Amino acid sequence: MVARIQNLYLFLAGLLAAGSMFFPFWSFSAGKIYFITDFASFSTPGILYVTESCYAAGIFSPLTAILSLVSIFLFLELQRRQGLFHY
Amino acid sequence: MSFSAGKVYFITDFASFSTQGILYVTESCYAGGIFSPLTAVLSVAAIFLFKNRALQSKLILLGILLFLGDLFSGLTAAHFLNQYFQSIGTAATHRPETGFFMLLPEPVLFMMALKGVKKDEKIVNAYKRL
Numbered sequence: 001m002v003a004r005i006q007n008l009y010l011f012l013a014g015l016l017a018a019g020s021m022f023f024p025f026w027s028f029s030a031g032k033i034y035f036i037t038d039f040a041s042f043s044t045p046g047i048l049y050v051t052e053s054c055y056a057a058g059i060f061s062p063l064t065a066i067l068s069l070v071s072i073f074l075f076l077e078l079q080r081r082q083g084l085f086h087y
Numbered sequence: 088m089s090f091s092a093g094k095v096y097f098i099t100d101f102a103s104f105s106t107q108g109i110l111y112v113t114e115s116c117y118a119g120g121i122f123s124p125l126t127a128v129l130s131v132a133a134i135f136l137f138k139n140r141a142l143q144s145k146l147i148l149l150g151i152l153l154f155l156g157d158l159f160s161g162l163t164a165a166h167f168l169n170q171y172f173q174s175i176g177t178a179a180t181h182r183p184e185t186g187f188f189m190l191l192p193e194p195v196l197f198m199m200a201l202k203g204v205k206k207d208e209k210i211v212n213a214y215k216r217l
Contacts, residue, residue, distance in 0.1 A: 004137065004203060004207065005199075005203050006199070006200035006201075006202075006203030006204050006207075007134045007137075009196040009197070009199045009200035009203065010130045010131070010133050010134050010147070010196070010197075010200045011130070011131070011134060012192075012196050013126070013130045013150065013192075013193050013196040013197055013200070014126070014127040014128075014129075014130030014131045015127075016189050016190065016192060016193055016196075017123050017124070017126035017127040017130060017154075017157070017190075017193060018123070018124065018127035019189055020100075020123050020157075020186045020189040020190050021099075021100045021120070021123045021124065021186075022186075023099070023184060023185035023186035023189060024097035024098060024099045024184040024185065024186050025097075025098045025099060025100075025119065025161040025164070025165070025183070025184060025186040025187050025190075026097075026098040026161060026162075026164070026165040026168075026181060026182070026183055026184055026186075026187060027095055027096065027097050027098070027181065027182060027184050028095065028096040028097075028098075028165075028168055028169070028172065028179045028180070028181045029091040029093055029094070029095045029096075029179060029180050029181070030093045030094050030095075030096070030172070030177050030178075030179045031091055031092045031093010031094060031095075032091070032092045032093060033090070033091045033092075033093075033180055034090040034091075034092070035088075036088040036090075
Protein backbone atom coordinates (compact mmCIF):
# COMPACT_ATOMS: atom_id res chain seq x y z
CA MET A 1 0.00 0.00 0.00
CA VAL A 2 2.75 2.45 1.00
CA ALA A 3 4.93 1.89 -2.03
CA ARG A 4 2.43 3.19 -4.58
CA ILE A 5 3.30 6.46 -6.29
CA GLN A 6 -0.36 7.54 -6.36
CA ASN A 7 -0.36 7.59 -2.56
CA LEU A 8 2.31 10.28 -2.63
CA TYR A 9 0.34 12.32 -5.18
CA LEU A 10 -2.85 12.00 -3.15
CA PHE A 11 -1.04 12.89 0.05
CA LEU A 12 0.48 15.98 -1.57
CA ALA A 13 -2.92 17.02 -3.00
CA GLY A 14 -4.45 16.63 0.46
CA LEU A 15 -1.65 18.59 2.02
CA LEU A 16 -2.07 21.43 -0.49
CA ALA A 17 -5.85 21.45 -0.04
CA ALA A 18 -5.52 21.60 3.74
CA GLY A 19 -2.71 24.16 3.54
CA SER A 20 -4.70 26.43 1.24
CA MET A 21 -7.17 26.96 4.10
CA PHE A 22 -4.58 28.86 6.09
CA PHE A 23 -3.43 31.20 3.34
CA PRO A 24 -5.34 34.03 1.68
CA PHE A 25 -6.73 33.26 -1.76
CA TRP A 26 -6.91 36.79 -3.15
CA SER A 27 -6.13 40.22 -1.79
CA PHE A 28 -7.52 43.68 -2.43
CA SER A 29 -5.66 46.80 -1.51
CA ALA A 30 -7.54 50.06 -1.30
CA GLY A 31 -4.55 52.25 -0.53
CA LYS A 32 -1.38 53.30 -2.27
CA ILE A 33 0.89 50.47 -3.33
CA TYR A 34 4.64 50.78 -3.62
CA PHE A 35 6.37 48.37 -5.96
CA ILE A 36 10.02 47.45 -5.69
CA THR A 37 11.19 46.95 -9.25
CA ASP A 38 14.41 47.39 -11.19
CA PHE A 39 15.30 51.10 -11.48
CA ALA A 40 12.38 52.16 -9.22
CA SER A 41 12.92 55.56 -7.67
CA PHE A 42 11.79 56.58 -4.17
CA SER A 43 12.29 60.25 -3.47
CA THR A 44 10.56 60.52 -0.09
CA PRO A 45 12.94 61.81 2.59
CA GLY A 46 13.96 59.18 5.11
CA ILE A 47 13.96 56.32 2.62
CA LEU A 48 17.53 55.19 2.75
CA TYR A 49 19.20 52.95 0.20
CA VAL A 50 15.89 51.89 -1.41
CA THR A 51 16.51 53.66 -4.73
CA GLU A 52 20.16 52.59 -4.70
CA SER A 53 19.17 48.95 -4.13
CA CYS A 54 16.59 49.13 -6.94
CA TYR A 55 19.22 50.56 -9.29
CA ALA A 56 21.67 47.85 -8.26
CA ALA A 57 19.03 45.20 -9.04
CA GLY A 58 18.40 46.97 -12.35
CA ILE A 59 22.06 46.49 -13.25
CA PHE A 60 22.39 42.92 -11.99
CA SER A 61 19.26 41.62 -13.79
CA PRO A 62 20.29 42.52 -17.38
CA LEU A 63 23.91 41.54 -16.64
CA THR A 64 22.77 38.06 -15.57
CA ALA A 65 20.62 37.79 -18.70
CA ILE A 66 23.45 38.87 -21.02
CA LEU A 67 25.95 36.57 -19.32
CA SER A 68 23.60 33.58 -19.66
CA LEU A 69 23.06 34.29 -23.37
CA VAL A 70 26.77 34.85 -24.03
CA SER A 71 27.66 31.57 -22.36
CA ILE A 72 25.34 29.72 -24.79
CA PHE A 73 27.45 30.87 -27.73
CA LEU A 74 30.70 29.94 -26.02
CA PHE A 75 29.97 26.24 -26.39
CA LEU A 76 33.29 25.71 -28.13
CA GLU A 77 35.28 27.29 -25.33
CA LEU A 78 34.20 25.18 -22.41
CA GLN A 79 36.77 26.49 -19.95
CA ARG A 80 35.85 30.14 -20.49
CA ARG A 81 32.16 29.20 -20.22
CA GLN A 82 32.74 27.55 -16.86
CA GLY A 83 34.66 30.65 -15.76
CA LEU A 84 31.67 32.87 -16.63
CA PHE A 85 29.38 30.88 -14.36
CA HIS A 86 31.71 31.47 -11.44
CA TYR A 87 30.84 35.17 -11.55
CA MET B 88 7.81 42.88 -3.95
CA SER B 89 5.11 45.37 -3.06
CA PHE B 90 4.16 47.40 -0.02
CA SER B 91 0.68 48.72 0.62
CA ALA B 92 -0.02 51.80 2.68
CA GLY B 93 -3.80 51.33 2.77
CA LYS B 94 -6.30 48.78 4.00
CA VAL B 95 -5.84 45.28 2.60
CA TYR B 96 -8.79 42.88 2.25
CA PHE B 97 -8.04 39.17 2.12
CA ILE B 98 -10.28 36.53 0.65
CA THR B 99 -9.75 33.39 2.71
CA ASP B 100 -11.77 30.34 3.68
CA PHE B 101 -14.60 31.35 6.04
CA ALA B 102 -13.82 35.06 5.66
CA SER B 103 -16.79 37.27 6.45
CA PHE B 104 -17.63 40.60 4.78
CA SER B 105 -20.47 42.31 6.55
CA THR B 106 -20.47 45.65 4.73
CA GLN B 107 -23.75 46.47 3.01
CA GLY B 108 -23.78 46.01 -0.75
CA ILE B 109 -21.26 43.17 -0.81
CA LEU B 110 -23.05 40.34 -2.54
CA TYR B 111 -22.13 36.65 -2.38
CA VAL B 112 -18.57 37.28 -1.11
CA THR B 113 -19.10 35.77 2.34
CA GLU B 114 -21.12 32.89 0.86
CA SER B 115 -18.34 32.12 -1.64
CA CYS B 116 -15.72 32.24 1.11
CA TYR B 117 -17.78 29.80 3.18
CA ALA B 118 -18.17 27.53 0.14
CA GLY B 119 -14.38 27.61 -0.28
CA GLY B 120 -14.04 26.78 3.42
CA ILE B 121 -16.13 23.65 2.87
CA PHE B 122 -14.50 22.55 -0.39
CA SER B 123 -10.89 22.81 0.86
CA PRO B 124 -11.10 20.44 3.86
CA LEU B 125 -13.39 18.10 1.90
CA THR B 126 -10.73 17.83 -0.82
CA ALA B 127 -8.07 17.13 1.81
CA VAL B 128 -10.13 14.47 3.60
CA LEU B 129 -11.09 12.85 0.29
CA SER B 130 -7.47 12.67 -0.89
CA VAL B 131 -6.33 11.00 2.33
CA ALA B 132 -9.33 8.63 2.31
CA ALA B 133 -8.52 7.62 -1.28
CA ILE B 134 -5.05 6.48 -0.18
CA PHE B 135 -6.56 3.83 2.11
CA LEU B 136 -8.94 2.54 -0.56
CA PHE B 137 -6.15 0.82 -2.45
CA LYS B 138 -8.04 -2.50 -2.39
CA ASN B 139 -11.05 -1.00 -4.16
CA ARG B 140 -9.50 0.72 -7.16
CA ALA B 141 -12.84 1.49 -8.83
CA LEU B 142 -13.95 3.48 -5.79
CA GLN B 143 -10.49 5.04 -5.50
CA SER B 144 -10.76 6.30 -9.10
CA LYS B 145 -14.21 7.72 -8.42
CA LEU B 146 -12.96 9.52 -5.31
CA ILE B 147 -10.07 11.02 -7.28
CA LEU B 148 -12.49 12.31 -9.92
CA LEU B 149 -14.66 13.73 -7.14
CA GLY B 150 -11.51 15.38 -5.77
CA ILE B 151 -11.01 17.14 -9.10
CA LEU B 152 -14.61 18.37 -8.97
CA LEU B 153 -14.11 19.61 -5.41
CA PHE B 154 -10.95 21.41 -6.51
CA LEU B 155 -12.95 23.12 -9.29
CA GLY B 156 -15.61 24.09 -6.74
CA ASP B 157 -12.93 25.47 -4.42
CA LEU B 158 -11.29 27.44 -7.21
CA PHE B 159 -14.52 28.88 -8.57
CA SER B 160 -15.84 29.83 -5.13
CA GLY B 161 -12.64 31.80 -4.50
CA LEU B 162 -12.77 33.43 -7.91
CA THR B 163 -16.46 34.27 -7.40
CA ALA B 164 -15.66 35.92 -4.09
CA ALA B 165 -12.85 37.91 -5.71
CA HIS B 166 -15.10 38.93 -8.61
CA PHE B 167 -17.92 40.19 -6.39
CA LEU B 168 -15.55 42.02 -4.05
CA ASN B 169 -14.00 43.68 -7.10
CA GLN B 170 -17.47 44.68 -8.31
CA TYR B 171 -18.24 46.11 -4.90
CA PHE B 172 -15.12 48.27 -4.91
CA GLN B 173 -15.96 49.47 -8.41
CA SER B 174 -19.53 50.30 -7.41
CA ILE B 175 -18.43 52.45 -4.47
CA GLY B 176 -15.78 54.12 -6.61
CA THR B 177 -12.75 52.91 -4.65
CA ALA B 178 -9.65 52.32 -6.70
CA ALA B 179 -8.54 48.93 -5.38
CA THR B 180 -5.78 46.81 -6.78
CA HIS B 181 -6.09 43.08 -6.44
CA ARG B 182 -3.90 40.06 -6.95
CA PRO B 183 -3.86 36.32 -6.29
CA GLU B 184 -2.22 35.19 -3.06
CA THR B 185 -0.53 32.03 -1.76
CA GLY B 186 -3.79 30.12 -1.30
CA PHE B 187 -4.57 30.45 -4.99
CA PHE B 188 -1.17 29.17 -6.07
CA MET B 189 -1.37 26.29 -3.59
CA LEU B 190 -4.56 25.08 -5.24
CA LEU B 191 -3.20 25.01 -8.78
CA PRO B 192 -1.06 21.81 -8.62
CA GLU B 193 -3.97 19.80 -7.19
CA PRO B 194 -5.61 18.68 -10.48
CA VAL B 195 -2.21 17.66 -11.87
CA LEU B 196 -1.56 15.53 -8.79
CA PHE B 197 -5.04 14.02 -8.99
CA MET B 198 -4.59 13.17 -12.66
CA MET B 199 -1.21 11.54 -11.97
CA ALA B 200 -2.75 9.57 -9.08
CA LEU B 201 -5.56 8.44 -11.37
CA LYS B 202 -2.99 7.29 -13.90
CA GLY B 203 -1.20 5.31 -11.17
CA VAL B 204 -4.43 3.64 -10.07
CA LYS B 205 -5.23 2.67 -13.66
CA LYS B 206 -1.74 1.23 -14.06
CA ASP B 207 -2.26 -0.89 -10.92
CA GLU B 208 -5.61 -2.05 -12.28
CA LYS B 209 -3.92 -3.18 -15.49
CA ILE B 210 -1.27 -5.15 -13.58
CA VAL B 211 -3.91 -6.87 -11.42
CA ASN B 212 -5.99 -7.75 -14.47
CA ALA B 213 -2.92 -9.19 -16.19
CA TYR B 214 -2.26 -11.42 -13.15
CA LYS B 215 -5.90 -12.53 -13.09
CA ARG B 216 -5.69 -13.58 -16.73
CA LEU B 217 -2.68 -15.76 -15.92
